[in-house]
Amino acid sequence: MNLSLVVLATMTGVFTGVAFGLLDVPIPAPPNLAGVMGIAGILVGYRLVEHFDVGVSLHSLFGI
Numbered sequence: 001m002n003l004s005l006v007v008l009a010t011m012t013g014v015f016t017g018v019a020f021g022l023l024d025v026p027i028p029a030p031p032n033l034a035g036v037m038g039i040a041g042i043l044v045g046y047r048l049v050e051h052f053d054v055g056v057s058l059h060s061l062f063g064i
Contacts, residue, residue, distance in 0.1 A: 020027050030036055049055050058064075 017027065030038065
C-alpha cells in the first residue's frame with residue numbers, strides 16, 4: 001500500500017468534509033458508526049473475494 005496515496009486520500013476527504021460543512025450541505029456518507037462499519041464491511045468482503053480468488057465475471061456470464 002502506498003502511504004502517500006493514503007495521506008492524499010485522507011487530506012482530500014478532510015478538505016471535502018470542510019467544504020460540505022462550510023456550505024451546509026449534507027455529506028454523502030453515513031452519519032453514524034453503523035453506516036461507517038457497513039462501508040468497512042463492504043471493503044473487507046471485497047478484499048476476501050480478491051484474496052481467495054473467487055467470483056463471477058459478468059462479462060463471461062453474459063457473453064460480452
